[in-house]
Amino acid sequence: MVKNVGAVGDFDSAHETALLTATGRNQLLDAMHWIAEGRRLNGEVDGPTLLGALVAAADAGVAGAEPALRTAVRAALRSTLDTSADLVMTDGIVPPSRYEAALANVARRTASGTLVDITGSVVMAAQADDPLVIEALGLVAGLSWRDLQARAYARGTSLPGEADGSWSPSQVFAAFSVVDDVVCGRVEPQVPGAVAARPIELLLGGTASGWAAAEAMREGGVSYGTLLAQRDVGSAWSAHRNRSNNEISRLMVRRVLNALDEAGVGYWSTEGDAAVAKAVLGQRAGASGKPPGQLSIVTRAATGGPGYAVLIAIARDGGTARKTAATLLQLPKRFNVPSVLVLFGTGWADRGESDDLVRAFGGRLYTEHTLEQLAEAASTVGTS
Structure with missing residues (x-):
């Protein structure tokens, strides 16, 4: 060859x-x-x-x-890796029974034993007993934890960093106020002619409305058709994928490291304490300024010093690839050693920016299909 x-x-x-x-x-x-x-x-x-x-x-x-x-x-650059086809960190997914238990905890504290008579005081007592309560109520309103935080903040109240954190009475009441307004349809649309966002089962539901509708679904269940409609408008698994993005990146780094291990190539990487490792990598690669987030590995040359600065980027769609490429194009000039780019995801091959990336990285572009070639090239650095 x-x-x-x-x-x-x-x-x-x-x-x-x-x-x-x-x-x-x-x-x-x-x-x-x-x-x-x-x-x-x-x-x-x-x-x-x-x-x-x-x-x-x-x-x-x-x-x-x-x-x-x-x-x-x-x-x-014809990567076939589709990050939407796999799930990681599934052990962190909350099972349906836990949400049901959290809502039952709220219902049994009301005067009627149902969600119909829910109040902020009831929510505060239930949250003290079960840290999942407010997060579950947020989901009743179709709000992720981040969405609930943002809306409460817009009203002047900062919620705890995590749903199971320490809550003050004012924070509980602020969070419940946001949820209650959505569930009861009191949120006005901000764009003329639009409809304020609500969960599809409340927006397109039957005769019951507000907490009465929520209680009817808690007790009687929700049709499979409603579940499918929710998946259609809500992009199944999107919230979980957003929470587990860092784990996907870690697995891609490990994939490159496995190829280097098999070829007997030494390296420094972001495995372990990523923040500390990133600074070390920046020093090894002679990076100017703060080491870029895509810098994941510095291979060890035959002389014992740094060989390649290996950057890893993932893009499932062309839009993500376009935005990421704008950053990547500026990176090779920041290192004192040759830089290598490993691109994962289906978004790269058909982007015009990829031609510019080839130029910027001197042709040293790889995908999951050519990691053996990367490892072979890294093994020859410093041998002559």
Whole structure:
């Protein structure tokens, strides 16, 4: 396999050799057409070397290089990882029975033994007994914990950092006031012609309304159709995924580390105390300013010093990829060592910004499908 045959820069014979070798063509223009048409390459040239040669050719104005580069970039960044297909930290999901118990705790304290007569004082007593009560009532109103915090803050009251934290009476009453207004339909829309957001089972429910409707559903259940409608408008699992984003990132870092371990490549990484590790990584890579959040690993060269600064980014959709790419493009110049970019997710391949990323990172772009190539390249740093 031909690899590391010249750096990205002025187009030279090494770059031409890489392109001809990868395609099996005898003429450079034929090689460019071959790549642009998406034809199969023979695998004798590694991905970063091929991309580097194409960048050099495009920058030098070689005929056919630009379309060839676009095709090669999209093929190289074809990550099939879809973060919506997997769930992590499922042991932290609250089971339905706990929500039912929390609401029953509230109901049994009212004069009628139902949610119909719910009051702030009742909620305060129930919350003292079960720290899930206010969070459960927030969900009755269709409000996540973050949403409930934001609305209470907008009314002048800061809620505890966590739902199971220490609550003052004023905080309990403020939180219940937000929930009560939503459930009873007292929130006015802010946009003319709109309808204030409420849970779909209350917005499109039957004859009962407010807490009477909530009590009817608590006692009688909710139809499966309502559940499906809620999934449709509420994006199933979105709140849980938002809470577990950091765990997804950690697992992706571990995936890269596994490839380095198998190749016998040493490294420093963000595993363990991430805040401390990030500062250490920044020092190892000679980063200017605060180390960027995408810096996850610094490989160890054969000399014992730093080899590659490895940045990891995840994007499920094109919009996320576009915004993240704007930050990534500025990062290579901040390090004293070569930087490598590992892209996970389905959002990268079809973005025009990916062509710019190839240039910025000197062709050193990888996905979950090419981690072995990354590990092999890292193992050669400092050997010559």
